[in-house]
Amino acid sequence: MTEAEKQTRRGAEATSAVIIQAAAELFSARGYDGSSTRDIAEKAGVNVALINRYFGSKAGLFDAAIVPMLTIHGLVEGDMAGFGERVAAYYFGALPDKTADPILAVLRSTGSAEIAESLRATLRAKFVDELASNLDGHDATARAAMIIMQIAGVDVMVRVLRVLPGDEGEREAIKDRFAKSIQQFVDG
Amino acid sequence: MTEAEKQTRRGAEATSAVIIQAAAELFSARGYDGSSTRDIAEKAGVNVALINRYFGSKAGLFDAAIVPMLTIHGLVEGDMAGFGERVAAYYFGALPDKTADPILAVLRSTGSAEIAESLRATLRAKFVDELASNLDGHDATARAAMIIMQIAGVDVMVRVLRVLPGDEGEREAIKDRFAKSIQQFVDG
DNA sequence: GTCTATATAATGATAGAC
DNA sequence: GTCTATCATTATATAGAC
Numbered sequence: 001m002t003e004a005e006k007q008t009r010r011g012a013e014a015t016s017a018v019i020i021q022a023a024a025e026l027f028s029a030r031g032y033d034g035s036s037t038r039d040i041a042e043k044a045g046v047n048v049a050l051i052n053r054y055f056g057s058k059a060g061l062f063d064a065a066i067v068p069m070l071t072i073h074g075l076v077e078g079d080m081a082g083f084g085e086r087v088a089a090y091y092f093g094a095l096p097d098k099t100a101d102p103i104l105a106v107l108r109s110t111g112s113a114e115i116a117e118s119l120r121a122t123l124r125a126k127f128v129d130e131l132a133s134n135l136d137g138h139d140a141t142a143r144a145a146m147i148i149m150q151i152a153g154v155d156v157m158v159r160v161l162r163v164l165p166g167d168e169g170e171r172e173a174i175k176d177r178f179a180k181s182i183q184q185f186v187d188g
Numbered sequence: 189m190t191e192a193e194k195q196t197r198r199g200a201e202a203t204s205a206v207i208i209q210a211a212a213e214l215f216s217a218r219g220y221d222g223s224s225t226r227d228i229a230e231k232a233g234v235n236v237a238l239i240n241r242y243f244g245s246k247a248g249l250f251d252a253a254i255v256p257m258l259t260i261h262g263l264v265e266g267d268m269a270g271f272g273e274r275v276a277a278y279y280f281g282a283l284p285d286k287t288a289d290p291i292l293a294v295l296r297s298t299g300s301a302e303i304a305e306s307l308r309a310t311l312r313a314k315f316v317d318e319l320a321s322n323l324d325g326h327d328a329t330a331r332a333a334m335i336i337m338q339i340a341g342v343d344v345m346v347r348v349l350r351v352l353p354g355d356e357g358e359r360e361a362i363k364d365r366f367a368k369s370i371q372q373f374v375d376g
Numbered sequence: 377g378t379c380t381a382t383a384t385a386a387t388g389a390t391a392g393a394c
Numbered sequence: 395g396t397c398t399a400t401c402a403t404t405a406t407a408t409a410g411a412c
Contacts, residue, residue, distance in 0.1 A: 010377080011377080015377080015378090030299065030301065031221075031298070032299065033300075034221065034301070036405065037405080038404085038405080038406090047380090048406090049378080049379070050378070050379090051406095052406080052408075053377085053378085058405095109299060110219070110295060110296050110299070110344065111218065111220065111221050111222045111298075112221075112222065112299075113222070116349055119349065120349060120350060120351055123349060123351045127351075128352065141361075142358060142361035142365055145352050145353070145362050146369060148341075149338065149342050149344075149345050149346075149352070149366075150337065150338055151341070153337035153339070153340040153341025154337050156337075156340045156341070157340050158337075160298045161294075161298060161304055161307065161308060163308055163311045163312050163315075163316065163336075164312075164316065164333050164337070165333070166316075170330060173329075177327075177330055177331070178334065185365075198395080199395080203396090224387065226387080226388090234396085235397055237396075237397070237398085238395085238396070239388095240389055245389080246388065246389090377412105378411105379410100379412075380409105380410090381409090381410090381411095382410105383408075384406090384408100385404100385405080385406085386403100386405070386406100387402100387403075388403085388404100390399105390402105391398105391400085391401095392397100392398090392399090393396105393397080393398080393399100394396085394398100
């Protein structure tokens with residue numbers, strides 16, 4: 001390996017990718033304020049300076065790593081008659097503890113005014129409006145809003161704060177009610 | 189005023205009180221990570237050093253300023269038949285932009301692992317269990333959990349992220365559905 | 377393309393004078 | 395009881411060598 005190769009062995013694209021992956025995981029786990037650029041760089045195995053080189057700023061990295069992942073495609077694909085059950089199974093099932101979850105990243109970053117402000121339009125379009133377009137019948141937007149609010153609520157209480165559920169019996173009871181509560185807004 | 193009085197004109201109790209008031213407002217507006225002890229001290233009109241003098245640490249101040257305010261007494265007092273309407277009116281009404289709101293403080297502080305961890309038991313007792321004790325019929329805990337999750341969801345989407353509602357018509361439509369959705373878990 | 381070194385600023389916390 | 399002064403740490407971001 002030549003001296004030049006030592007500094008070229010990954011390439012801009014691959015380096016961006018590993019930074020984005022590390023950022024997505026850290027932002028998900030600790031939120032925006034809780035994730036330092038140093039920690040992200042270390043996790044990615046790159047030099048700190050490269051974060052600003054490729055993304056301009058920490059906020060720019062959040063935009064690149066989290067915003068494009070904000071989607072509900074995984075939830076709305078499939079029969080909408082099983083939507084409530086599907087969402088309930090996701091939140092009250094095995095709980096994968098995914099290494100990167102953009103919704104967790106957003107909910108853990110609500111303390112940053114900069115992030116919250118920049119996300120408003122994106123969340124509206126990618127969540128509320130996108131879901132509404134998958135709902136038949138009237139008042140689709142209000143019904144989509146109710147569903148998104150409930151998903152945000154369960155995410156905060158179950159995954160971020162982990163206040164719920166208390167035990168296994170409670171988990172089943174809440175899961176059942178949650179599925180029905182979501183589904184009623186899908187149905188009308 | 190003597191030299192001694194210059195350094196005694198408020199007293200420990202009053203000084204603690206103004207610090208707590210300033211902290212409650214700043215933590216509510218910017219969350220834990222977003223509120224520096226210097227900003228809190230400045231807002232309170234006291235010296236920074238007094239924060240550690242009286243509360244030991246920034247976390248100790250959060251405990252003193254936010255945790256005792258975490259209660260749903262204001263919501264559960266009154267006829268439970270009107271609970272859903274009451275909560276909906278609160279979140280979709282004039283929106284007071286209260287200067288201090290402990291729930292906002294918590295939701296904006298979820299990025300801090302230290303805070304989230306220390307709040308778990310308190311939130312469980314003061315919100316879920318407290319509300320459950322105000323519900324008649326079976327499965328009170330699961331129903332209380334559903335209500336708390338929906339309140340957390342509306343708080344995040346409406347007050348913290350302000351993704352909803354889009355306009356006035358939407359506000360009314362969501363408010364109506366939200367009130368009914370809450371009330372159904374009060375009724376059984 | 378990647379690094380070292382550093383600028384600059386802010387943080388939480390403490391010691392000790394008054 | 396309150397202050398000044400400061401410590402020690404950490405943060406984001408940039409300049410410039412290689």
